[in-house]
Amino acid sequence: MATSVIENAKVVSQEEWLAARESLVAEEKRVTHERDALAAKRRRMPWMAVEKKYEFEGPNGKASLLDLFDGRRQLIVYRAFFEPGVFGWPDHACRGCSLGADQVSNLTHLNARDTTLVYASRASQAEIERLKKRMGWTMPWYTITDGFDVDFSVDQWHGHNSFIRDGDKIYRTYFINSRGDEAMGNVWSYLDMTALGRQEEWEDSPAGYPQTPPYKWWNWHDEYASSGSTDPRWAKVVDNAKVTLNL
Incomplete structure (x- = not known):
């Protein structure tokens, strides 16, 4: 018989519990500030110019990488595995990617910071729309039709690529994959991986970056x-x- 959880727990008074909690909160704040410092370093990452032209299929037909920005300044593309050969096909996308999709927050807040999030897979638009309807997902989801996944290191494994544009010129600014994807889904995690960050005055950002x-x-x-x-x-x-x- 398995050992009861309570047998391994230390039970203390309210005063002792509050003291233990305060000690841990101090560590949590340190980790939070370290995470802020890491995001500040991301905002100082060099940018990689995207020279090649990429073509996707979307709900309204063909779309370029620039089209995926939907007029906004920043773009995050998550490569989700939904295609022949993936476990769950054709009824489901990969279980890991699906768990991530279930966590995506309301994208209106992200859009308010001039940032667009899209999903991309190799399944057809008809298959993607069927899946979104079944699972209750509403994020924009495009079909990869060329070597985008290979060029941006998401042909074999999932990952988030962030981009920024200057007019029609596009730059890759950061890439998060593997266990880094576990934290994605809320507006703060998405913004913290972008070149412009949360765009708030308290952030340590290069001069001239938008901040409110x-x-x-x-x-x-x-x-x-x-x-x-x-x-x-x-x-x-x-x-x-x-x-x-x-x-």
């Missing part, structure tokens, strides 16, 4: 389009709370 006051750009996901600037009532809430906020 923290928290004030947040909005309800269905009101970004109708709210061109920060609601003064929300700004007051943030300003009043700053004495207790710990970046």
Whole structure:
């Protein structure tokens, strides 16, 4: 018979528990600041010019890599495995990629930071749309038709590639794969891997990078389009709370 979990647990008083928790919180804050410093280094990574032209299939037909930006400044492309030969085909995508897809947050907040997230696989658009409907996924999902996956190190394994554009010129800025993908899915993890970061004033970013006051750009996901600037009532809430906020 397996040993009961309680037999291996240390049970203490409330005072002892609070002291142990405070000690661990100090370590958690250190890790958070180290993660911020790592993101700052990502924002100083050299950029790689994307010289080749790539073609995808999307819901509206053929699309270039530039089209995938959807008019925004930054782009994150996740290579998901959904195609013949993948475990689960044709009913499902790879279990790992599917678990990741289930965690993707509302993309409106990411879009508000001028960043687009898309998924890409080698399955046809008809197959992708069928899968999205079955699983309740809504992220843009394109079909790879050329060597994009090989050129960006996602032909054999999943991964997130981030890009930035200057007009029609595209640059690769970072790449996260393997266990790094475990943290992806929320707006902060996505922004932290991009060249521009969260675009907030507290961040350590190169001169000239876009930055706005923290928290004030947040909005309800269905009101970004109708709210061109920060609601003064929300700004007051943030300003009043700053004495207790710990970046």
